[in-house]
Amino acid sequence: MNANDNKDSRKCVLCGKPVQETFRPFCTKRCADLDLNRWLVSGYRIQTEEEPDPGEPIPFDTEIDR
Numbered sequence: 001m002n003a004n005d006n007k008d009s010r011k012c013v014l015c016g017k018p019v020q021e022t023f024r025p026f027c028t029k030r031c032a033d034l035d036l037n038r039w040l041v042s043g044y045r046i047q048t049e050e051e052p053d054p055g056e057p058i059p060f061d062t063e064i065d066r
């Protein structure tokens with residue numbers, strides 16, 4: 001068992017580059033954002049797929065003008 005093996009396994013789960021403590025388990029904020037974005041998109045798609053259109057938002061600025 002190598003103690004070094006533990007250090008070596010710290011690689012970015014996206015691109016395999018050395019991981020920075022700040023962005024674990026990613027190497028940079030870019031990789032973290034990319035993964036988060038992919039996760040959100042796939043999660044939201046299921047919900048928004050059959051969501052009915054709520055219509056146009058009412059601009060209350062013109063409503064007072066009536």
Ligand SMILES: [Zn+2]
Binds near residue numbers: 013016027028
């Ligand atoms: Zn990366």
